[in-house]
Amino acid sequence: MKIVYSEKCLRFSRAGHPESPERVAKAADFLKEKGYEFMEPEKCRKEDILEVHSQELVRKVGEGNFRSMDCPAYEDIYEYARLSVGGAIKAAEVNGFSLMRPPGHHATRERLGGFCYFNNIAVAVEKLDKRVLIVDIDRHHGNGTQDIFLGEENVEYVSLHGSGFPGTGRKSEQNCHNHLFTSTVKDEEYLEVLDRMLSLDREFDILAVSAGFDTYKEDPLASKIQLTTQSYRSIGQRLAELEIPVFCVLEGGYNSQKLGENIHSFLRGLEN
Numbered sequence: 001m002k003i004v005y006s007e008k009c010l011r012f013s014r015a016g017h018p019e020s021p022e023r024v025a026k027a028a029d030f031l032k033e034k035g036y037e038f039m040e041p042e043k044c045r046k047e048d049i050l051e052v053h054s055q056e057l058v059r060k061v062g063e064g065n066f067r068s069m070d071c072p073a074y075e076d077i078y079e080y081a082r083l084s085v086g087g088a089i090k091a092a093e094v095n096g097f098s099l100m101r102p103p104g105h106h107a108t109r110e111r112l113g114g115f116c117y118f119n120n121i122a123v124a125v126e127k128l129d130k131r132v133l134i135v136d137i138d139r140h141h142g143n144g145t146q147d148i149f150l151g152e153e154n155v156e157y158v159s160l161h162g163s164g165f166p167g168t169g170r171k172s173e174q175n176c177h178n179h180l181f182t183s184t185v186k187d188e189e190y191l192e193v194l195d196r197m198l199s200l201d202r203e204f205d206i207l208a209v210s211a212g213f214d215t216y217k218e219d220p221l222a223s224k225i226q227l228t229t230q231s232y233r234s235i236g237q238r239l240a241e242l243e244i245p246v247f248c249v250l251e252g253g254y255n256s257q258k259l260g261e262n263i264h265s266f267l268r269g270l271e272n
């Protein structure tokens, strides 16, 4: 699978923020060493973003005119956020993996939050105009993606997540299928639930994966979901068994030393 990546996404940071350039830079180095083919994304158009976000949010991010603990108003964040959306769009075009930041799945139609400014995967899915299954394996519920696609006929959203931020996704609603883990969960139970969640009686043209790796057992944002590196390979295999063309967009995953290895394990499962 091709990796969609630009070093430009490393150019914004704030000391101590878990969503750091290092996590993605180290992952890129690791995947380059493993021989993956890399390609550069282009910035998306403003019109693309406006398909899923309000004028007001786009204006705020464009002007850097917002206050958020999680989402600093970095200089030129509008340009970086557009490039990250462009990464998701490119990944959808080439069936690749967008290894870009900032992440996206917490950005709702109206609001940024949880390290996310624009919802990268949502813009890419909206642009496809196909029957899309979105599977979100990030440790946090993709409240933004659910907000954007709730009730949308052509899209089904499946998410497995833990409790805590953002506090949504406690139950399934319409086309959004949520599983909240409330106690400690390891590989075996996680995979059982994933199997159940993926048994949807419906056909899709494409699978879009919100690929978060903060479910890793040694993630600095520790949670009750404690998966091993090996489990990502099994998750990838389960998704491959759906036999639908696939693209992936990086969400969370804050263990800089292990992110590349976990992505590699996932892609091995997805591609075999």
Ligand SMILES: [Zn+2]
Pocket: 138, 139, 140, 212, 214, 251, 252, 253
């Ligand atoms: Zn997350």
